[in-house]
Amino acid sequence: MAELKPYRDSYYLWKYIPSTPAAALFVVLFSLGTCYIAWCIVKTRAFFCIVFTIGGLFEIVGYCARAVAKDRTEQLMPYVIQSLFILLAPALFAASVYMVLGRLIRCLRTESLSIVPARWLTTTFVCGDVISFVVQGTGGGVMVTANSMKTGESIILGGLFVQIIVFGLFVVTSAIFHARLNKRPTEPSLGKHSTWRSTMVMLYVASAFIMIRSIFRVVEYIMGNNGYPLSHEWTLYVFDAVLMLGVVSVFAWRFPGDIVPRKVQDFETVDGPMEMQGTGHDYSRTG
Template sequence: MAKLEPYKGDYYLWQYVPSLGAAVFFILLFLGATITHFIKLTRSRARFCIPFAIGGIFEVVGYAARGWAHNNTGSIMPYSMQSVFILLGPVLFAASVYMTLGRIIRNTGAEHHALIPIRWLTKTFVMGDVVSFMVQGGAAGLMVSGSSANLGRSIVIVGLLIQVIMFGFFVVTSLVFQIRMQRHPTPGAWDGRVDWRTHLHLLYGVSFLIMVRSIFRVAEYVLGNDGYPLTHEWTLYVFDGSLMWLSMLFWIIWHPGKLSRPDMDLEMTGLRQPGGNM
């Protein structure tokens, strides 16, 4: 029977025995969503959706590690794996969200409506996302060592706050673009193939879910090991796992793959193609 075991001396990695049933359930949810994302990715060849699909892999690995930890609460490996992968999966979701806005603006020919010059728009948000990824990823390693755990949590909070701030700025940028487009629509705004309003609503919805999840994780780390979130497992599944699975589901239903165009395939790297706008 699974029981709570110390990692070293009287230091416990977990405040409860992780639920095996909940972990398996979410593994199946994220596995199904991730497979569907890769199928859609293959069909649409929308490279800006690659980070979202990879984020799904991170979620699957993270919850698999939680299942592994059920009978290994004193082992550092499953604890560190679930901590890192579940923490970083949404950062990859965010990268696709940011790049999708750039595709919407380019496909509608509305670069002049962008709050940030289009050549910097995607780079600005993705670089913020990379910084958040690196900060959280580096700090996650510190959290699993007893002596540096508090420092690691503090750095993770900084990384999460960077993500929340960037999302807030992103939503403002998207709203400004939408207002300007509604007041002065471009010819591309009437192209039914783009359906820019639906794609913007998708970005708002997914951004909201990731922001709520990030705010929850900030509260989780601020309250510490004795706080309610880290002593009650259900909070992670409700305010992180469920919200991120819904993000993947929304992306599947309103998949922005139609925004993919050959002259924009290298947007992530900022390279220019012949006849393109990069």
């Protein structure tokens, strides 16, 4: 029978014995979702979405570590691996969301409607996301190398605040772009097979899930190791695992494979298919 064991003296890494069946279930679900998105990437050549699959792999590794931690509650590495990989995966999902909006703006020829110049939109938000990723990763590294849980948690908290701020600005940028496009539609956006609205729905839903999860994580780290969220396993699954699985699901539902170079039939104009060539825009760039 599994027993909760201290890491050192009377200090416990876990406040409960992690559930192997729950972790295994999400390993399977994230694996299915990630494999499907990987297949979509290959099929549509939407290679800019590879970072999303890496996020899915992070989730899989994280929950695998939780699955084996049941009988290793006194060991540091399973705890840190599951904590760090599950923590960082949403930053990779967010990076993909940023790139989708940038490419969508270019495909619809709506650069003038974005409050952030289209050529800088993806770079700006992804850089903010990278900063958040690095800060959170550094916090996880401090937990292991410096053996300082409290310092590491404080650093991670800073990275989460950066993530929330950047994501908030992205949501505002998306909403303004959406409102302007509704008022001043372009030919590609009026096409009978145009899918930009469903793409925006996907971005909004994914953004909401990531934002709620990030706020939960901030509350979790503010309350500390003895707080309710870290003392009860269900909170992780409800406010992180389920929400991130929702992000994977909605991304799979409206996979942005039609906003890649040479594949724009879903953005037809009323006069016929939109031509990428000769528009004066370089669609080969990321974002």
